[in-house]
Amino acid sequence: xxxxxxxxxxxxxxxxxxxxxxxxxxxxxxxxxxxxxxxxxxxxxxxxxxxxxxxxxxxxxxxxxxxxxxxxxxxxxxxxxxxxxxxxxxxxxxxxxxxxxxxxxxxxxxxxxxxxxxxxxxxxxxxxxxxxxxxxxxxxxxxxxxxxxxxxxxxxxxxxxxxxxxxxxxxxxxxxxxxxxxxxxxxxxxxxxxxxxxxxxxxxxxxxxxxxxxxxxxxxxxxxxxxxxxxxxxxxxxxxxxxxxxxxxxxxxxxxxxxxxxxxxxxxxxxxxxxxxxxxxxxxxxxxxxxxxxxxxxxxxxxxxxxxxxxxxxxxxxxxxxxxxxxxxxxxxxxxxxxxxxxxxxxxxxxxxxxxxxxxxxxxxxxxxxxxxxxxxxxxxxxxxxxxxxxxxxxxxxxxxxxxxxxxxxxxxxxxxxxxxxxxxxxxxxxxxxxxxxxxxxxxxxxxxxxxxxxxxxxxxxxxxxxxxxxxxxxxxxxxxxxxxxxxxxxxxxxxxxxxxx
Amino acid sequence: xxxxxxxxxxxxxxxxxxxxxxxxxxxxxxxxxxxxxxxxxxxxxxxxxxxxxxxxxxxxxxxxxxxxxxxxxxxxxxxxxxxxxxxxxxxxxxxxxxxxxxxxxxxxxxxxxxxxxxxxxxxxxxxxxxxxxxxxxxxxxxxxxxxxxxxxxxxxxxxxx
Ligand SMILES: Nc1nc2c(ncn2[C@@H]2O[C@H](COP(=O)(O)OP(=O)(O)OP(=O)(O)O)[C@@H](O)[C@H]2O)c(=O)[nH]1
Ligand SMILES: [Mg+2]
Numbered sequence: 001x002x003x004x005x006x007x008x009x010x011x012x013x014x015x016x017x018x019x020x021x022x023x024x025x026x027x028x029x030x031x032x033x034x035x036x037x038x039x040x041x042x043x044x045x046x047x048x049x050x051x052x053x054x055x056x057x058x059x060x061x062x063x064x065x066x067x068x069x070x071x072x073x074x075x076x077x078x079x080x081x082x083x084x085x086x087x088x089x090x091x092x093x094x095x096x097x098x099x100x101x102x103x104x105x106x107x108x109x110x111x112x113x114x115x116x117x118x119x120x121x122x123x124x125x126x127x128x129x130x131x132x133x134x135x136x137x138x139x140x141x142x143x144x145x146x147x148x149x150x151x152x153x154x155x156x157x158x159x160x161x162x163x164x165x166x167x168x169x170x171x172x173x174x175x176x177x178x179x180x181x182x183x184x185x186x187x188x189x190x191x192x193x194x195x196x197x198x199x200x201x202x203x204x205x206x207x208x209x210x211x212x213x214x215x216x217x218x219x220x221x222x223x224x225x226x227x228x229x230x231x232x233x234x235x236x237x238x239x240x241x242x243x244x245x246x247x248x249x250x251x252x253x254x255x256x257x258x259x260x261x262x263x264x265x266x267x268x269x270x271x272x273x274x275x276x277x278x279x280x281x282x283x284x285x286x287x288x289x290x291x292x293x294x295x296x297x298x299x300x301x302x303x304x305x306x307x308x309x310x311x312x313x314x315x316x317x318x319x320x321x322x323x324x325x326x327x328x329x330x331x332x333x334x335x336x337x338x339x340x341x342x343x344x345x346x347x348x349x350x351x352x353x354x355x356x357x358x359x360x361x362x363x364x365x366x367x368x369x370x371x372x373x374x375x376x377x378x379x380x381x382x383x384x385x386x387x388x389x390x391x392x393x394x395x396x397x398x399x400x401x402x403x404x405x406x407x408x409x410x411x412x413x414x415x416x417x418x419x420x421x422x423x424x425x426x427x428x429x430x431x432x433x434x435x436x437x438x439x440x441x442x443x444x445x446x447x448x449x450x451x452x453x454x455x456x457x458x459x460x461x462x463x464x465x466x467x468x469x470x471x472x473x474x475x476x477x478x479x480x481x482x483x484x485x486x487x488x489x490x491x492x493x494x495x496x497x498x499x500x501x502x
Numbered sequence: 503x504x505x506x507x508x509x510x511x512x513x514x515x516x517x518x519x520x521x522x523x524x525x526x527x528x529x530x531x532x533x534x535x536x537x538x539x540x541x542x543x544x545x546x547x548x549x550x551x552x553x554x555x556x557x558x559x560x561x562x563x564x565x566x567x568x569x570x571x572x573x574x575x576x577x578x579x580x581x582x583x584x585x586x587x588x589x590x591x592x593x594x595x596x597x598x599x600x601x602x603x604x605x606x607x608x609x610x611x612x613x614x615x616x617x618x619x620x621x622x623x624x625x626x627x628x629x630x631x632x633x634x635x636x637x638x639x640x641x642x643x644x645x646x647x648x649x650x651x652x653x654x655x656x657x658x659x660x661x662x663x
Contacts, residue, residue: 046545050508050558054578064574066540066563073540097539105537108515108564112535115590 017041017088023052026085032072032092041088045069047076048088055080066097073097136190139183146183150176157487163434166465166486170389177391185320192327199243199331203357206240209248210271215401217255217267219408224259227266235273237281239362241355242332250328251285253321254348258289261346265290274351281356286349293342302338325350375405375494381501382424385410386417386443387432387463392486396430399490414438421447425454428500431480433464440464441478448479459500463488504547506556507661510576512604513585514593515564518618521644522585523561526654531645538563541575548658555658566592568600580661581612583653588617588627588641594634601637612660616640616653 015032019025019041028036035044042049047067054062055078062078069076069090077089153176157169191197214230221228240247251269258267267289274282294302303326329336329350336350375381383406385396393410400406409424411417414437421429429447433440444460462475462483475483482496511519520538524530527546542561547554562575576582582604586594594617604613620641628635635641640656642649 045543046558047543049506049545049556050543050560050578053506062574062577064541065572068540068542101537101539104539104563105535108537109535112516112590115592119589119591 013092015090015092017090018085019088020085021055021057023048032074032090033070051078054078055086057082066093132190132193135186136194139186139190143180143183143187146176146179150180154487161465163465167389167434169465170391174389174391182320185324188324189320189327192324192331197327197331199246199328201241201355202244203239203241203360204244205238206236207238209244211404212401213248213251213255213269215404215406215408216397217259217269219397219410221259221267223410223412224262226259226262226264228255228259228269229266230269231271233272235276236271236283237276237356239357239360240281240283241279241357242352246328246332247352250325250350253325254285254287254350257321258287258291258346258348262289262291265345276356279355279358280353282351282353284349284351286347288345288347290345293344293346294338294340295342299338299340303336375403375498375501377404380405380407381427381497382407383409383428383430383497384417384420384424384426385430386412386414386435386440387430388412388436389432392432392463395487396493399493402490403494412436414443417443418446421450421455425452426458428459428461428497430461430463430484433462440480441474444478444480461496461500504554504556505662506558507580507658508558508560508578509581509583509657509661510560510562510579511583511585512562512568512571512600513564514566514587514590517564517585517587517590517593518644519564519583519585520561522583522616522618522642522650522653523559525644525647525650527559529647531647533645546654548655550655550659550662553662555662557654557658568603576608579608579611581657582608582614583657584613584615585618586616586638587619588623588631588635589619591631594631597634597637612657614639614653614657614660616642616649618642618644620648621645 013032015029015035017025017028017035023041025035025038025041025044030036033044035041038044042052047064047069051062051064058080059082060080064076064078067074067076071094072092073094075091075093077091079087079089081087150173153169153172157166157173161169188197210230210232214228217228255267255269267287270284270286270288272284272286274284276282302322304323326336329352333353334351336348338346338348340346383400385393385408387393387396387410397408397410400408409420409426411420413435417429417431417435420426431440431444435443440462444462447455447458447460449455459482460480462480463486464483465486481500484492484496511523513519515537516535520536520542521531523542523544524532527544538561540563544559544561546557546559548557560575560579562571565571584597584601584604586597588594597615601613601615604611615638617635617638617640621643628641640649640653642653644650
């Protein structure tokens with residue numbers, strides 16, 4: 001029985017060959033390969049051709065493992081003797097070596113793949129680094145000529161221009177500023193990415209920063225018929241140690257974004273004290289809107305460079321704003337998170353780890369320049385600015401926000417101006433002469449003739465690009481109280497306001 | 503009778519030893535990688551202007567560590583071709599040491615060094631790795647056949663000098 005099984009399953013695996021020193025085959029049992037028919041073993045396989053020269057008269061044994069002979073993989077043993085013919089023993093180990101082959105194949109492939117992957121990654125990283133340096137250098141180069149264009153435009157603005165020319169110059173300026181903002185965004189981002197971005201540490205009035213934010217975005221929101229509401233934790237320190245410009249940039253980017261993507265409803269800014277320990281303070285900011293929202297699958301993209309989730313021309317921009325926000329927040333050791341529901345709105349939450357000065361003495365306000373006009377923040381004045389030019393809007397916004405004594409509404413054309421005037425009681429109107437639908441000369445008498453008694457006497461100050469020729473008399477005739485020539489300085493505007501708002 | 507000379511291809515796994523041999527012997531190429539275990543021995547007649555040589559080519563399994571190559575495979579070899587892969591740093595970063603090892607153990611045996619897969623690299627890459635690559639006498643591609651024949655023929659010439 002056993003012998004029968006052996007015959008069935010133990011296929012013979014060893015071949016013996018006796019050769020002469022020159023390789024002539026003297027005998028072979030041909031168990032594995034039919035060698036007997038050949039005269040010399042070197043014709044059987046090139047392996048033997050290279051082995052024969054190694055054989056000699058001494059008693060010796062050469063072993064070769066894992067040699068491919070035909071379809072088989074064998075271990076080969078060559079024995080030489082002092083006074084006998086050499087013997088070759090071939091062991092067929094094909095099965096064993098084939099399983100080894102499978103294992104080695106897997107292993108080698110994995111190693112090579114991972115090496116290629118690393119190579120690919122280094123390549124990508126180098127490419128990315130190149131791109132970043134390129135962008136950084138390029139934006140830097142572009143900034144110089146742009147600054148040139150801007151300052152020459154400002155010089156041009158101060159020459160005597162007609163209202164029409166003035167408006168065109170303002171358009172050029174506005175475009176320059178847009179471009180400048182984009183370039184600065186790109187520069188900021190590339191600086192952050194190459195780790196060259198430093199966060200400053202200075203003491204600043206945090207309350208003031210929030211008040212200005214409230215004023216500016218309150219105004220901007222009303223312009224879109226939205227409500228901007230700020231909710232500030234009373235426990236927050238008034239002074240903070242940190243990078244004021246960057247904190248402002250973060251707030252600005254997030255709020256601008258909220259306003260941009262909201263068509264109706266409100267934007268809320270919550271500023272809360274997370275905790276305060278020693279001189280460390282952790283402040284939580286949350287900006288919620290009732291805008292179009294972000295689909296779930298895009299929510300992780302909003303902090304990625306150059307991705308605009310809403311690829312609609314209606315929402316222009318580089319798509320860099322939130323990327324910068326995320327990077328800045330991280331630099332200030334904070335975390336940022338976003339939640340959103342399409343159609344309902346978005347909420348962006350972030351916290352900043354900052355410091356605050358203990359026992360900080362407010363800097364003495366410098367002796368007031370007698371010539372400087374200052375308003376008392378306790379009494380607020382309602383101002384309506386009728387102006388379509390974005391730059392002029394921003395200039396007025398900035399000047400008024402520094403006083404804390406105003407409440408500003410902006411109308412961009414005659415029709416909007418009339419709507420505003422009917423809704424709200426203003427204390428003064430700043431009226432641009434060249435509006436898209438009417439001229440200031442035409443609009444002023446219409447406002448004056450409104451049934452409300454107040455408007456018969458309301459101070460109306462014209463804003464004009466030119467004061468040439470008979471224009472001066474034209475203002476008077478159109479029932480306007482005064483005129484400011486653009487571009488005006490902060491004090492010119494404040495003095496004029498002061499004159500009428502005493 | 504034509505003389506027979508044994509040559510062995512050395513180098514890490516996957517550098518293209520088998521591919522070079524197949525290109526030289528059969529003039530074929532495949533993009534699929536089939537690992538070599540042990541050794542395949544092939545023969546090719548090389549006709550030189552005044553001589554004819556039987557090259558017995560030992561295509562052995564690749565190894566990251568040359569000192570662990572089975573010495574029985576290298577026994578009695580008349581020449582070596584050391585192959586590295588120009589696209590994979592790990593296959594050439596120890597080139598100098600490997601060559602030193604071969605020279606100290608097989609003193610008089612000629613060695614040709616070849617950077618393979620030249621079809622995949624740029625000039626810039628060659629320049630960047632000059633330090634390593636300056637040790638190579640040839641850059642070959644088993645895929646395009648570039649320098650393959652030259653390589654084997656030049657070694658053969660050296661063998662009969
Ligand atoms: N593009 C390109 N690919 C090559 C070249 N030479 C080899 N390859 C590829 O590289 C892989 C490995 O080639 P092999 O010739 O099997 O390498 P080897 O050195 O014999 O590898 P081991 O037997 O494991 O030591 C295969 O996928 C080949 O197709 C070449 O010159 N160019
Ligand atoms: Mg191989």
